[in-house]
Amino acid sequence: MTTQAKRILIVDDDDQIRNLLRTVLESHGYAVRHAANGLEAAKLAEAETPDLVITDIFMPEADGFEVLAVIKKSHPEIPVIVVSGSQVTPNVDFLHLAGRLGAYSVLHKPFRPQQLVEAVETALANPSGRS
Amino acid sequence: MSNDRNQRTPATILIAEDSATQAQELSFLLEEHGFAVKAAQNGRIALESARREVPDLIISDIVMPEMDGYTFCRSVKADAKLSQVPFILVTSLSSPHDVFKGLDVGADNFIVKPYDASLLLSRINYLLTNRDLRKAGKLQVGIEIELSGQRHFITAERQQILDLLISTYEQAVRLYDALDARQRELTRSYETLNALYGIAEGLNHCQTEVEVATSAVERGLTLPGVKAGWFYTFRDGAFRLVASRGAHKDLFEPSDEPCEECHCQRMVRRGELRASANIVECERLTGAASGLRYHASVPLMVADQVNGILNLVGGDQRMFSEDELRTLSSIGNQIGVALERAQLHESLERKVRKRTAELSSILDSTPVPTVTIDREGQVTTWNRAAESVFGYPTEDVLGKADPLAGSDADPEETRAALQSGRTVRGIEVQRRHKNGHAIDVRISVAPLLGRDGEVRGQVRMLEDQRERKRVEDQLRQAQKMEAIGNLTGGIAHDFNNLLTIIIGNVDMLARVVEENASARDMVEEALSACLRGADLTRQLLAFGRRQTLKPEIVDVNRLTRSMVKLLNRTLGENVRIDLIEGEALWPVVIDAAQLDAAIVNLAVNARDAMPGGGRLTIETTNVQVDESFAASHPGLNPGDYVVTSVTDTGTGIPPDIVARIFEPFFTTKEVNKGTGLGLAMVYGFVKQSGGHITVYSEVGAGTTFRLYLPRAVDGARAGEAPTALPPRQAARGGESVLVVEDNDGVRQMVVRQLKELGYRVEAVAEAGAAISAIERGAGIDLVFSDVVMPGEMNGIKLAAEIERRWPRIKVLLTSGFPEAALSRTNGENRAKILSKPYRTDQLSRAISELLQS
Numbered sequence: 001m002t003t004q005a006k007r008i009l010i011v012d013d014d015d016q017i018r019n020l021l022r023t024v025l026e027s028h029g030y031a032v033r034h035a036a037n038g039l040e041a042a043k044l045a046e047a048e049t050p051d052l053v054i055t056d057i058f059m060p061e062a063d064g065f066e067v068l069a070v071i072k073k074s075h076p077e078i079p080v081i082v083v084s085g086s087q088v089t090p091n092v093d094f095l096h097l098a099g100r101l102g103a104y105s106v107l108h109k110p111f112r113p114q115q116l117v118e119a120v121e122t123a124l125a126n127p128s129g130r131s
Numbered sequence: 132m133s134n135d136r137n138q139r140t141p142a143t144i145l146i147a148e149d150s151a152t153q154a155q156e157l158s159f160l161l162e163e164h165g166f167a168v169k170a171a172q173n174g175r176i177a178l179e180s181a182r183r184e185v186p187d188l189i190i191s192d193i194v195m196p197e198m199d200g201y202t203f204c205r206s207v208k209a210d211a212k213l214s215q216v217p218f219i220l221v222t223s224l225s226s227p228h229d230v231f232k233g234l235d236v237g238a239d240n241f242i243v244k245p246y247d248a249s250l251l252l253s254r255i256n257y258l259l260t261n262r263d264l265r266k267a268g269k270l271q272v273g274i275e276i277e278l279s280g281q282r283h284f285i286t287a288e289r290q291q292i293l294d295l296l297i298s299t300y301e302q303a304v305r306l307y308d309a310l311d312a313r314q315r316e317l318t319r320s321y322e323t324l325n326a327l328y329g330i331a332e333g334l335n336h337c338q339t340e341v342e343v344a345t346s347a348v349e350r351g352l353t354l355p356g357v358k359a360g361w362f363y364t365f366r367d368g369a370f371r372l373v374a375s376r377g378a379h380k381d382l383f384e385p386s387d388e389p390c391e392e393c394h395c396q397r398m399v400r401r402g403e404l405r406a407s408a409n410i411v412e413c414e415r416l417t418g419a420a421s422g423l424r425y426h427a428s429v430p431l432m433v434a435d436q437v438n439g440i441l442n443l444v445g446g447d448q449r450m451f452s453e454d455e456l457r458t459l460s461s462i463g464n465q466i467g468v469a470l471e472r473a474q475l476h477e478s479l480e481r482k483v484r485k486r487t488a489e490l491s492s493i494l495d496s497t498p499v500p501t502v503t504i505d506r507e508g509q510v511t512t513w514n515r516a517a518e519s520v521f522g523y524p525t526e527d528v529l530g531k532a533d534p535l536a537g538s539d540a541d542p543e544e545t546r547a548a549l550q551s552g553r554t555v556r557g558i559e560v561q562r563r564h565k566n567g568h569a570i571d572v573r574i575s576v577a578p579l580l581g582r583d584g585e586v587r588g589q590v591r592m593l594e595d596q597r598e599r600k601r602v603e604d605q606l607r608q609a610q611k612m613e614a615i616g617n618l619t620g621g622i623a624h625d626f627n628n629l630l631t632i633i634i635g636n637v638d639m640l641a642r643v644v645e646e647n648a649s650a651r652d653m654v655e656e657a658l659s660a661c662l663r664g665a666d667l668t669r670q671l672l673a674f675g676r677r678q679t680l681k682p683e684i685v686d687v688n689r690l691t692r693s694m695v696k697l698l699n700r701t702l703g704e705n706v707r708i709d710l711i712e713g714e715a716l717w718p719v720v721i722d723a724a725q726l727d728a729a730i731v732n733l734a735v736n737a738r739d740a741m742p743g744g745g746r747l748t749i750e751t752t753n754v755q756v757d758e759s760f761a762a763s764h765p766g767l768n769p770g771d772y773v774v775t776s777v778t779d780t781g782t783g784i785p786p787d788i789v790a791r792i793f794e795p796f797f798t799t800k801e802v803n804k805g806t807g808l809g810l811a812m813v814y815g816f817v818k819q820s821g822g823h824i825t826v827y828s829e830v831g832a833g834t835t836f837r838l839y840l841p842r843a844v845d846g847a848r849a850g851e852a853p854t855a856l857p858p859r860q861a862a863r864g865g866e867s868v869l870v871v872e873d874n875d876g877v878r879q880m881v882v883r884q885l886k887e888l889g890y891r892v893e894a895v896a897e898a899g900a901a902i903s904a905i906e907r908g909a910g911i912d913l914v915f916s917d918v919v920m921p922g923e924m925n926g927i928k929l930a931a932e933i934e935r936r937w938p939r940i941k942v943l944l945t946s947g948f949p950e951a952a953l954s955r956t957n958g959e960n961r962a963k964i965l966s967k968p969y970r971t972d973q974l975s976r977a978i979s980e981l982l983q984s
Contacts, residue, residue, distance in 0.1 A: 016632045017631060017632060020632055020635040109627040110630035110633075110634045111631065
């Protein structure tokens with residue numbers, strides 16, 4: 001924050017959540033871009049190379065897994081935080097899958113703004129280490 | 132004496148007889164015995180002949196033309212020259228008058244037709260010999276005789292009277308003897324007839340071989356002169372002694388075993404006993420000390436076939452006469468027919484008995500209560516299932532009115548169907564058990580028809596619907612739980628999003644209103660409610676099988692052991708805890724923290740069910756669930772499970788609510804004492820882990836919860852040999868499988884499994900190596916690859932590449948994430964996915980299905 005604001009890319013199809021995340025993060029001095037789906041996110045990430053990506057999993061068009069895959073392919077060093085609603089279906093634990101696909105950490109909904117900020121700070125402070 | 136006479140001049144006999152034939156016969160007889168014979172057709176000619184030449188003796192018939200025998204005799208006796216010639220009158224002696232008339236005319240003797248040759252000759256010789264004597268003592272006497280109410284005055288020579296009397300007496304004796312013989316013959320015939328009638332009559336009533344044999348022997352003994360008898364059957368090439376009477380017991384003991392054969396049986400075998408015959412020196416009789424040696428053997432015949440022998444022993448060492456043997460032969464035919472009939476009857480009886488036994492065993496082995504009734508509604512059949520379902524023993528209901536039927540229980544359709552002979556299928560009715568409780572049954576009825584198609588009764592099948600209803604109820608409950616789970620999970624998911632937004636904004640709002648104390652309090656209240664909502668959502672997600680689990684290999688015994696320490700403190704000293712650890716317990720892959728929580732949950736419920744204290748038993752065991760057990764427990768799949776049961780000695784759960792206890796928000800506890808989500812969370816956890824939970828409860832006795840957790844096969848502990856797995860699909864022709872798996876341990880295990888299944892196996896650690904292996908042309912039929920692998924290419928991409936370049940090669944992917952998760956990423960790919968953990972037979976089936984597709 002002292003030098004240059006870290007850029008965070010938020011990917012979520014729910015604009016209220018998107019706004020909440022942006023409000024919280026901007027109030028903490030981060031430069032926030034957002035996308036409503038995976039395709040948009042992939043383009044933005046390509047163009048602007050964010051320092052951190054926060055993504056939902058279930059979205060129309062390309063979903064969180066694809067966001068993960070794209071980013072991990074082109075910029076494996078960028079940490080990706082996955083936000084879970086209830087990303088477990090009776091048959092599949094998507095969070096576990098996300099972990100295996102290279103997600104940095106998982107943020108369980110509902111979370112308090114402070115928890116979000118802590119997760120972001122942790123990831124930015126040590127982008128290569130997993131939580 | 133005639134011989135002496137022959138040496139001199141033969142005596143001359145004059146015959147007066149109008150029948151030329153009889154005259155000739157008599158002449159022949161007399162000439163044969165050395166007499167000279169003259170014959171005349173009547174008295175007149177004979178008289179003339181006698182006057183010409185005086186004969187030594189005259190024999191005259193009585194009835195003749197011109198001059199009859201009496202006139203002839205009187206003429207002879209009146210003729211001085213002839214009066215001394217002995218005169219024999221041939222008479223029928225049919226009336227005493229014949230004698231008087233004979234005396235009157237002076238006949239010397241009488242002879243009765245037909246002649247008895249020896250008697251006639253002896254009379255002739257007597258008369259000739261005594262001729263001189265008679266000449267000497269002639270004495271005329273007169274006697275008055277009353278005979279048959281008539282007075283006769285006889286004047287004759289004493290000698291003549293004497294001769295006549297003697298000849299008459301002789302004749303009488305002869306007649307008596309003949310009569311007596313005739314009488315005896317008649318008696319014997321009567322007895323024989325009577326015995327024959329008795330035999331025929333006796334046979335009519337016989338229905339078995341033994342009855343026929345016994346009757347034949349017993350009645351055979353009523354035949355005149357028969358004192359012992361025994362009876363052999365000849366069937367299936369063997370003789371059996373079936374009955375005996377009056378014979379030596381030891382030697383003629385009836386037996387089911389084929390008997391030792393002697394003379395008469397050998398004759399039958401040689402085809403020599405076609406008619407009754409005397410058997411001399413019987414081997415069997417010789418063995419007896421009775422002294423008997425002879426018997427008659429009567430072949431019992433039907434259409435030329437001997438099917439038995441009746442042996443009869445006559446009295447006094449007597450052989451049977453030809454006549455008797457003929458009679459016996461005809462009896463033999465009668466008995467043979469009766470025996471044949473009895474054998475047929477017995478064989479039919481046997482068949483009927485066997486068929487009846489078969490039918491009743493079929494009826495008894497069907498689990499469906501089956502009952503037959505006659506037209507009057509009386510029970511004729513009551514099978515074992517009917518006994519056990521309705522509580523009425525068969526012997527109590529046979530021949531009585533159907534205890535299940537009653538106007539209230541019997542629908543109009545089934546009652547009408549009895550009379551009309553209609554078939555009715557599957558009507559749901561209630562029947563009452565003997566002890567009164569109602570049982571739901573599905574009744575089907577069909578008419579029992581007689582040979583001519585008339586309705587003779589009804590067969591009723593009464594399927595007990597309780598088990599079906601129980602399974603149906605369970606299935607419905609399982610489906611309901613599934614639906615509630617999906618709904619709850621979906622709502623909770625959306626709720627989480629909403630809560631996230633609310634909490635985030637309220638949190639930020641808190642900072643904005645930091646300076647305003649009352650506003651800050653309000654925001655804090657709102658936030659607190661949000662957090663409670665979040666907690667609720669988490670629990671609902673758990674029930675909806677959408678909680679995040681951290682599966683690991685768990686030794687359930689070790690987990691429960693450490694739980695017991697915790698529970699001892701939690702449950703208090705009123706509850707005693709017993710832990711029974713199953714031996715060689717299989718490992719499971721589950722979230723240990725959740726299993727902990729589930730056990731605590733059940734234990735706390737148990738404590739609440741035992742307000743006065745009690746015993747809590749935690750037991751672990753391996754269980755193999757087969758198809759039929761799974762079928763009766765909807766929601767439980769066949770396979771190996773580790774079962775953890777938690778049993779209390781508490782108040783129990785009433786049957787009407789036991790099915791609902793896993794539903795979310797269903798609680799029997801007072802408001803605020805529990806959320807109603809505890810058991811729902813346990814249920815969600817177990818189902819999400821691939822397992823099942825059951826509850827068994829008896830009010831007043833206690834409750835048992837059983838947690839079925841699937842056995843882990845592909846894990847670190849999977850080295851333990853699996854036992855008694857379901858049949859596997861063996862490789863057909865040693866197809867080649869390429870295994871792609873980055874984890875060394877897992878790879879080795881898979882290779883071993885596949886080799887055991889009969890496949891040729893090659894294994895590599897990552898996708899690139901797999902592509903190289905296929906390029907080398909190793910003749911791979913199928914690639915079995917993990918989805919998640921390090922490196923450029925994961926399993927899905929590998930599958931796509933193989934699909935593009937080698938469409939012939941089948942791909943089977945495996946993943947710790949079940950199929951649905953991967954189907955998104957798998958896209959159009961045709962590769963099949965096998966979820967981990969899998970059992971060997973699942974692997975086997977997946978591979979062989981793919982290879983055969």
